Amino acid sequence: MTQKVAIIGAGLIGRSWSALFARAGYEVQVWDADPGVLERFPTDIEALCDTLVTEKLLDDKPGTLARIRTCPTLEEAVADVAFVQENGPEKIEVKTEIFARLDAATPVDAVIASSTSAIVASRFTEALTHRGRCLVGHPVNPPHLVPVVELCPAPWTDPAAMETAEAIYSAIGQVPVKMTRERDGFVLNRLQGALLGEALRLIGEGTVSVEGLDATIKHGLGLRWTLIGPIETIDLNAPGGITDYAARYGGFYARLAAEPAGPEVFSVEQAEKIAASWPQDRSPEKIRERQDRRDTRLAALRRHLAAEQS
Numbered sequence: 067m068t069q070k071v072a073i074i075g076a077g078l079i080g081r082s083w084s085a086l087f088a089r090a091g092y093e094v095q096v097w098d099a100d101p102g103v104l105e106r107f108p109t110d111i112e113a114l115c116d117t118l119v120t121e122k123l124l125d126d127k128p129g130t131l132a133r134i135r136t137c138p139t140l141e142e143a144v145a146d147v148a149f150v151q152e153n154g155p156e157k158i159e160v161k162t163e164i165f166a167r168l169d170a171a172t173p174v175d176a177v178i179a180s181s182t183s184a185i186v187a188s189r190f191t192e193a194l195t196h197r198g199r200c201l202v203g204h205p206v207n208p209p210h211l212v213p214v215v216e217l218c219p220a221p222w223t224d225p226a227a228m229e230t231a232e233a234i235y236s237a238i239g240q241v242p243v244k245m246t247r248e249r250d251g252f253v254l255n256r257l258q259g260a261l262l263g264e265a266l267r268l269i270g271e272g273t274v275s276v277e278g279l280d281a282t283i284k285h286g287l288g289l290r291w292t293l294i295g296p297i298e299t300i301d302l303n304a305p306g307g308i309t310d311y312a313a314r315y316g317g318f319y320a321r322l323a324a325e326p327a328g329p330e331v332f333s334v335e336q337a338e339k340i341a342a343s344w345p346q347d348r349s350p351e352k353i354r355e356r357q358d359r360r361d362t363r364l365a366a367l368r369r370h371l372a373a374e375q376s
Contacts, residue, residue, distance in 0.1 A: 068093050068133075071234075072144045072172070074164065075099075075153030076107045076136070079181050081114050082209040083151045088133040089124055090238040096136045097143035099154070104136050118210060121365035140164075144172040149234055151203060153181045161190040169194040177227045177234075179203030179217075184255060186248040187220040198224040203231055204252050205240075211364040213241045216252045263327035269340055270331060276344035292367065293374070 071087050073080045076098035088094045098104045111134060118124035137143035144150055150172055154164050161180065168178050178200045180187060191200040202218040209215070215235050219228055228244060235242040243253065251259060265283075268274050274282070290299060297308070304311035330336060346352075 069149070070095060070147040071149045071151065072097070072147045073151050073153065074140060074143065074168065075181075076103050076110075077153060079205060079207065079209065080151075080153040081107070081111050082207075083153065083181070083205070084111055084134050085114050085118060085124070085130065085210055086238045086240070087151075088130045089118075089126075092133065092238070094134040095143040095145075095147065096134065097138075097140050104138075107136055114210070117361070121362070122369060123210070123365060140167055141171045144168060144176070147172065148176055149231075150176060150178040151181060152178065156183060156185065158185060158189055161185065165190050165194060165200065169196050169200075175199075177201070177230050179231055181205055184251055186218065186250060187223070188248060191220055191222075197222050199227045201227055201231060202252065203235065203242075204254070206254060208361065208364075209240070211361060211368055213239060213368070214243060214254065215240045216243050216245060216254060218245045218248060218252050220248065263331055266331040266336060266340065267327035269343075270336055276340060292371070 068091065070093040073084050073087070073094055073096045076084070076096050080096065080098070084094050084096055096104070096107060098107070112131060115124055115127045115130055119127050124130060150168055152161070152164060152168065154160050161182065165178065165180075172178060174196055176199065180190075180200075180202050181204060182202055183204060187200055187202050191197045194200065197220065200220060201223045202216065204216040204218065206212040206214050217228055217231055217235075219225075232242045232244060245253060249256065265279050269276055269279055294302070300311040301307045304314055306313075
């Protein structure tokens, strides 16, 4: 029998998860607290599937769409499912309420994962009767183009739930990364935060322009890290590997770590100064154009990486 999954929250991330699960053969049941979002969902998911077809990331659009249906209530959406992907607002009180409803209505053997970007699961699952099946499954936006999903357990998450989630995400073509404990921001956002802090400091002090900073990542670190991560990079960048790299460059990085960018680089005032130095057309049309350009590049990169690995 085909397994069913529930997508709770039908916005940008929910649509992406819906397409990924349905493309992989799962029956997908979708619900959103906003009736308007749910009403627009069929049109939105078809548009997303059209994009995936264009980018050669989806072969069977009719079959994929046929496996997705919307539900008028959360309870109907989670009936008989094996897995739930929650994509509600990034507010603890909202997630606490949604997870209480999910815990009560979802089959007790179903795993429940949250797409939260920054809130660890212990903050909204502690009081649940079946809290052991709950965890974070944090995707990178957009999930249909960027395959990493971070699996972060609460202190009480059952290891079997983590294994089930890992297997399911792998089956739909994602790359699950299992964490062993809770850390705010998980792995990706902590790494991104460290890089972003230094980037904002360098721009703010006038060392480099926004364009120059972005070019350094796009045409430098970004190209390198597309194929090899930072640990493999340093292992290959010194004849004796990681230990040799630390001996050669550890002093510099130690001095850098001793003087980290301060919290002020993330202030609204600092952002306003940077925005003023980097004139971008912020009209909805231009933002959409830039997002489309980003997604096209990501799709092409994903196809390239798939070819390299085959």
